[in-house]
Amino acid sequence: MYARVCVDVFTGTDDLFVYAVPEKYRDCIYIGSRVFVEFAYQKTLAYVIELTAEPGYDGPIKEIIEIIDFERGLTAEQIALAREIGAATRTPLAQCLRLMYPAFMQSRLRRNVKVIKEENLSAGLRELFRDGKKIPYTAELMPYYREIRAAVARGELEIETDIFTYGKRKIIKTYRLSAVTEPKSAKQRSVIAYLMEKGEATAEEIRENTGVSELVVNEMTKRGILAMVPAYPPSEATAARPVSVSFDFSESQLREKLRRLSGKPFLFHTDSEDFRLRFCLDAISEVISSGKKAMVVAPTLLSAAALEDYFQARLGSARISSFSSGISEGEFYYNFQNVCEGDVDLVIATPVGLFLPLADIALIIMMDTEHHNYINQQNPKFSALEVLKFRADYHGAKLILATAAPSIVSYYRYNQAEYFLLELLKRGERRFALVDARAEPAEMLLPSALRREIEASWADGKVAMLVLNQLGYSTANVCDNCGTLIKCPRCKIGLVYYKNENNYRCRYCNQQFPAVRCEQCGEASVRHLGYGLDKLEERFRFHYPDRRLYKATALTLQKRGDFEAFFLALEEGGIDAVIGTNILLDMISPEIGLIALINADALLYADDYRGAEMCYRLISKALDFSAAKTVVQGYNLDHRAITAAVNGDYLSFYQAEIIARGYALYPPFAEMNKITVSGEFKDIYYFANYFKKAFKRFDKGDCLGPVYVPKLRGVQLIVKHNDFELLSSLLDEVEKKFSDRKLRVSFERYPRFYEYKEVNLWTSSSWERRNSPFRSSISFIPITGSCLRSASPTSSTKGRRKRSSRRLPRMRANTGFR
Incomplete structure (x- = not known):
C-alpha cells in the first residue's frame, strides 16, 4: 500500500509525494490521516490525500515514519474544500488542510x-x-x-486524550432543591416554585417552564439553592419530532417557495426578527424529522448562544450540538465526536465550526450574512459565505442567507438570477427617534433629548443600551500650539487618549505612551478632541451618579465567566444601563427597552466604499429588535442611508447605491482585492509599479496605489478586476521575476478592511470641519474615489497610455470559489 501525501512545509507547489505504508499501519491509516514522513532530511508532518495499491513512481520510495491519528481522518469533502480554498485565496494546500481540524487538535494529543x-x-x-x-x-x-x-x-x-475521554456516555444534568435560601430575584423565586412542584428537572425544562436562562440556574447551584443530580441519556438515538409552526398567508407563501425551489442560495430578507426565527425553525424541523442534518452558522458567540437557546427550547427531541469559543475543549471534543459519528441532527456554530465533517446535510442557514466576522483575518483569508456555498453544492443542500439588510452585492446577485429571493417586509410601526447632536454643542454625547428617552425606558422598568463604536476617552488628539495630529511613531496613525489610565495608546500596535510631544514643534500641551466610551461613561455618571452602569467592551468581556456574569446581572435586574461598542447589538435581550446609536453617522465617513451600506445595516439591525425603541444620534441625519434605514426603504437605498458603485467600478461590478508588499524600501515600490504596469493587460479594471502603509512597513495595491484567474497568473509571473529579492507578498481576495492614502484628515481645522455641530450636511466620497481613473462615464482620457485592445476571458462579477 502506498500513500500520496501533502507535506506541511512550503515547497512552492501543491505537489503530492509518494510514501510506502508499513505493514503495521495498514489497518489504521485513512485518507486525511496525519502522519510523519522524512522530507528534505527532516521529520515532517504530512496529510494523506490518496491511498493506492501502486506507487506510480519509479524512484526510491521511503516509508511513513509514524501515524498521528489512529481514527479516520479528513473526509473527501474536506479535502476538496481545502483545494478550493487554496485555489481561491492563493494559499498552499497544507495550510488549508490544517483548517479542517479544530484548533486544539492541530497539535499532537497524548492518548x-x-x-x-x-x-x-x-x-x-x-x-x-x-x-x-x-x-x-x-x-x-x-x-x-x-x-x-x-x-x-x-x-x-x-x-x-489530553482533553477528553471518549467511549463512555455523556451525563445529563438534572436539578432539585437543596437548601432554603432567600432568592435574590423574582426569576430565582419562579425556579424555586417550579421545582417545589416538579421535584427534579433538567436545565432545558426549567428554562422552558420559567423563562429563565441557564445562567440563573448555574448561579443558584453555586449558592447552594439547587443541587445537580447526574443522569444518563438513553443510549439509543431517538428520531426528532416535527414542530408545528403557525404562519399567515404571506409567510406560508415564502415557505412553499423554499420547498419548491432548489439549485441556488436563498436570500432571506425580512424586517421581523420573530418571523425570521420561526421560518428557520420550520425549515430545520422539516429537515431533521426526515432524517437529514441541518447547520446554522452565526457570526458571534453571543448570537450563537441566543440561537442555541431558541432552538433548544423548541426542538426538545432533536440532538443539537454547538461549536464556539465559549464552550470548553472537552465539550467541543465530545460534540466533535458526535458529528463524526453522525449522532447529531442540528449543528449551531460560529465560524470555528465551518469545516466540521458533518455528513448528509440538507439545510444550511447563515445568520446575519453581512457580518464582518465571516471574513477570516488570518491565512488563509477565506470568506465563510463561499465556504458554505461550496458545502451546500457538495451535499445538494439548500442554503438560506438570512439578513435584516442585504448587502448591495447580495441583492445584485438576486437581480442577476444568481439567488432566489425570500422577502417579506412587515413594515409595522417602527419605534425610533432621531437626535441631532448639533442641537446642544455643549453636550453632544448625552443631549437632553436622549436623556429623556433613557429616563422613559427606566420608567418602564427596562434597561437602556448606549452604543458608541469608539474606545478610549478622546480619539483625536492634536497639538495645542500648531494643530498637528499626535501620531504613533511606529504606525503613523493618531493616538487614542485613555483618561482612566492617563496614557495614549495606538489602536494598531497597542503601544502605550504616558506622555507625548508634538513631532513638529515639540510642544507637550495636547488638545483632546473626539470622544469614546470613556468619555461617554464620564458624562453618564455626571448626569446619573446613582444609576448602575455596565461597560461592555472586549476588555471587560474576555472570558466565558465575564459573559455569564453580564447576562446574569442583566436578567436579574442588576443593571440600569449598559454602554459598549457595536458588539452590544448581538446581546439584545428582553430586558433592553432602549437602543441608542450614538454618533451613528460616523460610518458614513469611514475610509471604505461600503460606509453608507454599513451605516444602513447598523441602524436596521437595531430596529430589527421591535421590543426596544431605537434612538439614532448623529450630525448628518438627512443622509439617504439613515433616512432609508429608519423608514425601512431598502429598495430606494439599493437603487441609489448601485448607481454610484457602477460609476466607480466598485463591487458588484468588479472584484476588489488587496495586495501588500513588504521588504526593502526600493524593492517594494519597484515590485508594485512593475505589477501596476503589467496590470494594463486587463481590458477592464483599475489598480490603485501603491500607497505606503507604515504599520505594515510596506506598500499596498487595491486591484479592481473581473478575471481572477488572469490576475492570479499575473501575480505569479511578477513574483517569479522578483524571486531573487527578499519580498513578502500578501494577497487578500476578500479584504475586510482597506488602507488608503495617508491624508491628514485630523488637523485642527479638518477635525472641526467634520465634527463641528455647525457644519453643513455633506456627501462623503471615499478616498479611493479620488484615485479612480474613471470617476464618471465622461472622464477625459487625454495623456494616458493606450491600453491593449486584446480581448481576454473574464469571469462574471460574482466573486466566489468558482
Missing part, C-alpha cells in the same frame, strides 16, 4: 487506553494490561488495533 470491564476482555488484550489499568496508545498497539476499537464500541475500554 491512553483505559480498562473499564476487564472480565470481558479477550486474553490478548488482558495481557496488555497486566501491569496496570491504563497504557499509552502508541504504535506498539497497532497489531491489536481492530480488537481495541471493537472493545471501545462495546464499552469495555475507553480512550483518553
